[in-house]
Amino acid sequence: MKYKLTDTAVKAAKTKPDGKPAKYTDGGGLYLLVMKSGKYWHFDYTYEAKRKTVSFGVYPDINLKTAREKHQAAKELLARDIDPSAYKQQAKAEQIAITENTFEAIALEWFTKTSPQWSQSHSDKTMSRFKNDVFPWLGNLPIATIDPTTILKCLRRVEERGALETAHRIKQTIGQVFRYAVVTGLRAPRDPTADLKGALPAYRGKNFAAIIEPVQVGQLMRDIQAYKGHLETRVALQLSAYLFQRPNEICAMEWAEINIEKALWSLPAEKMKMGQAHLVPLPKQCLELLEEIRPLTGHRRYVFPSMTDSTKPMSNNTVRQALRRMGYDNDTMTAHGFRAMARTLLDEELEVNIAYIEQQLSHAVKDVNGTSYNRTKHLRQRIAMMQQWADYLDSLRAGTQVIPFKAKAG
Structure with missing residues (x-):
């Protein structure tokens, strides 16, 4: 076909002359429509017995050569029984979907839907990792275009600063975002983190240091009882040992959460790592400690308010630093180590049913049918266990013996 127009x-x-639009035909249905607002390339064609028009763009952004190339491509589509207008609209929609579905947009959508089930601390850590380690490198990229190599470069930056464990956690989170994108409309073709298996060095986590020998535990309890620092810190240490909850849970204990009459501490779901409400039976030793500290902090929100700002809870570091001052370094005993201490001795020395221990540690425990225990499951047995544990610690402090709780098989 011979075209008619020239550059x-x-x-x-x-x-x-009267200002009305003028049509300059090039041939084969391609023409330039000149209006006061600009010059526009159009192609008139027939598809399924209907007269249709598709636009190729504005001159001079689209010059004569490019307009003819688009015209030829449209004719080839027609030869394959494809409507050029519908094809253009579909391509435009796909491009919009790609550019709008950035990794950051999908990640924030995933975070909004899943984070209500998490503890506040886990939610904060996840968002912090997104903002500091992921979004600056992947955030603006269309999620469908991100390949394993791009993700690995992002992870290498974290690894190279010595945060290998964080790099592994970020890889896991990125994978969760991709899988969410796949199942919510195929906004990503697949999860590319699956191709990164073995790309990062293996992380061998270090367990929290804990004292698990009964004689040494007795000495620890004597040292805590003799602690010369603030009363709040000493009581926090003692409750850490008696109750073996996570350090942040102990430090953020609120008076409103404590039922003295029922001897129960009720932790709301938003405070818990697993995102589920939790009940902690309070042995008589703990009730006595709470009464001891009540005149000092009972009028505050927190049982252990911060020394610098009474509207905030005590820092997790307070217990750790107290242990250091008593001579227990980080390789000997940690604030989190009270949990491992209780887990080991309740099992090996007092022979308590492991399910009761795991539930009291607020771990994800399921029964034989695969159902998660609710917070009141085995409460009677756990109340007895907690009192037995407190008595056992007191006996170790005094150097006496205690008869085991019960057989494990119960």
Whole structure:
């Protein structure tokens, strides 16, 4: 087909003398429509017995050569029985979907839907990792275009600063975002983190240091009882040992959560790592400690308010630093180590049913049917266990013996 227009003619093309649009035909249905607002390339064609028009863009952004190339491509689509207008709309929609579905947009959508089930601390850590370690490198990229190599470069930056464990956790979170994108409309073709298996060095986590020998535990309890620092810190140490909850849970204990009459501490779901409400039976030793500290902090929100800002809870570091001052370094005993201490001795020395221990540690425990225990499951047995544990610690402090709780098989 012989085209009619030239570059010079296109450049000189004007509206009609009266200002109305003028049409400059190039051939084969391609023409330049000149209006007061600009010059537009159009292609008129027939598809399924209907007269249709598709636009190729505005001159001079689309010059004569490019307009003819688009015209030829449209004719080839027609030869394959494809409507050029519908094809253009579909391509435009796909491009919009790609550019709008950035990794950051999908990640924030995933975070909004899943984070209500998490503890506040886990939620904060996840968002912090996104903002500091992921979004600056992947955030603006269309999620469907991100490949394993791009993700690995992001992870290497974290690894190279010595945070290998964090790099592994970030890889896991990125994978969760991709899988969410796949199942919510195929906004990503697949999870590319699956190709990164073995790409990062293996992380061998270090367990929290804990004292698990009964004689040494007795000495620890004597040292805590003789602690010369603030009363709040000493009581926090003692409750850490008696109750073996996570350090942040102990430090953020609130008076409103404590039922003295029922001897129960009720932790709301938002405070818990697993995102589920938790009940902690309070042995008589703990009730006595709470009464001891009540005149000092009972009028506050927190049982252990911060020394610098009474509207905030005690820092987790307070217990750790107290242990250091008593001579227990980080390789000997940690604030989190009270949990491992209780887990080991309740099992090996007092022979308590492991399910009761795991539930009291607020771990994800399921029964034989695969159902998660609710917070009141085995409460009677756990109340007895907690009192037995407190008595056992007191006996170790005094150097006496205690008869085991019960057989494990119960």
